[in-house]
Amino acid sequence: MQKSLRIGQILYTNTLPVYFHFDQAHFEDRIAFIRQVPAQLNEAMARGEIDVGPISSFSYAEHAAEYLVLPDLSVSAKGRVGSIFLFSKKPIEELDGARIALTNTSATSINLLKVILQKFYGHHVSYVTQAPVLAEMMKDADGALLIGDDAIMAIRQRVPYMIYDLGELWNRFTGYSMTFALWAVRKAVLAEHTDLLSEVHDAFMESKKQFHQNPEPLIEYVHNHYGGEKADWRQYFQGLQHVFGDEQRAGLEYYFRCAAEQGLLPEPVKVNVWERAGQQKLR
Template identity: 55%
Template sequence: MSKKRLQVGQISYTNTLPVYYYVQTEKFINKADIIQQYPAQLNDAMAEGKIDVGPISSFSYAEHAEEYVLMPDICVGAKGPVNSIFLFSKKSIEKLDQAKIALTNTSATSVNLLKILLQKCKGLSPSYTVMRPVLSEMMVEHDAALLIGDEAIVAKRSDHGYFVYDLGQLWYEETGYPMTFAVWAIRRDALEQHEELLSELHHQFVLSKNKSQRDFTEVVEYTVKHFGADTDFWHGYYSGLIHDFTSEQIAGLEHYYAYAAELGLLPKPVKVTFWPADSYTTTSMN
C-alpha cells in the first residue's frame, strides 16, 4: 500500500513567515503538499484529517489534545505586545460591560483570549457576534471588534479614531505570562506513516526560524514587497514575536488553558505534549 502525500498546512499570515521562509521545499516534492489557509480554516482541516501537520490556533490544539502532538522549538507568541491582534473599541475597555463585540471568524485562540481577558480578568459581561474580518462592517452595530493577523495590522494603521488594545499586552499585564497564539501540531495518526518525513520537515522549520532570527533583513524585504508598510515597522514586528517554544511559553499557554476551563471554554485544563516525547531540544529553554 503506497503512502499518501503528507498534507502540510501553512497560515496565510506574516507572523509565521520566519518558520517557512528558508524551508527547502524541493526536499518535499512528490512527498508533501503545502496548503495555505487562515488559522480557523486550518483548525477545521486538521480536525477533519485533511491536514496532517501545520500551525493551528493553540486553542484548537487544546480541543484536540488527545489526537495531536506538538512539534517542539516552534510557535508564534509574544511576551507583551504581539502587534497583530487588536481589539478596536468605541469606548475604553473598562466600559465594555454589556457591550456588543464583533469577533473575527478567522481565529480561535484570540477569540477565547479576549473572553478570558474581559470576563475573568476584568469582570465584564459583553455579548459576542462572529463576523468576517472587515473593521468598517464590524463596527456598524457593535461597540468593539477583534481582528487578528494582517487585517489587524492594516486596520491599526488606518485613521479610525478607536481605542486600540493589544491582546498580547493585556494578557501580559494581567498574568505576567507570555502568550502563545499558534502551535505546530501533528495528527497522531500521521506519525507512523510519515515519521521520517515529519522529522525532516521539523528540522527545516527550525533551521528557517533560526536563520530568520539571526537576521530578519530578507524576511522583512519580502514582507514589505508583498504586504506594504516600511522596513522599520516589520523589523520591529518580527523582533517582538516569539517563535521559540520555551518553558516560559509552555507555562503561559497552560495558564491560558486553565482559565479557559474555568470559564467553560474547555472541558478541562490541558497540558502540552510534544513529539517525540524525549527530544524537546529547544535552545531557548529558560
C-alpha cells in the same frame, strides 16, 4: 497509502520566519502545502485533511487527544504581539454589557478576549462573529477583534477607535507570555511519516535560524508584498517568539486553565510534545 505529508501554512505574515527559508525543493513530491487562515486550518486538521502545521492553540486544546506539538515552534509573544487587537469605541473598563464583533478567522484570540474581559475586568459581554472587515464589524458593535494581517492593515488606517493589544493585556494581568499558534501533528500519521516529519521539522528549524541570522530578506519581502514601513516590520517580528519552551508552555497551560474556568474548555489541558524518537512525553 498516502504518499505525501500534507502541511498547513497560515496565511499571515506572523508565521513567515518558519516558512520563508524552508527548502521545499528538497522534499520534491513528498510534501504538499495547504495555505489557509487559522480557523480553516483548525477545521482541516480536525477532519484529517492536513497532517501537520500551525493551528490555533485553542484548537490544539480541543483536540489534544489526537495531536502532538512539534518542539520549539510557535507564534508567541511576551507582551505586545502587534497583530491581535481589540478596537473599541470606549475604554475597555467601560465595556460591561457591550456588543463585540469577533473575527471569523480565529480561535485562540477570540477566547483569549473572552477570558480577559470576563476574568480580569468582570465584564459580561455579548458576541457576534463576522468576516474581518473593521468598518462592517463596528457598525452595530461597541468593539471588534481582528487578528493577523487584517489587524495590521486596520492599524495603518489610523481608525478613530481605542486599540488594545491582547498580548499586552494578557501579560499585564498574568505576567505570562501568550502562545497563539502551535505546530501540531496528528498522531494518526506518525507511524507512517516519522522520518519525513523529522526532516520537515529540521527544515522549519533551519528556516527560523536563517531568519534570525539575517532578517532583512524577509523584511524586504513583506515590505514589497504587504506595504508598510520596513522599520515597523522589523519591530513587529522582533516582538514575536517562534520558540516553544518552558516559558511558553507555562503561559499556554495557564490560558487553558482560565478558559476552562470560564467554561470555554471542558477541562484544563496539558501540552503534549512530540519527541523526535516518535515517543510522546508529557512536560
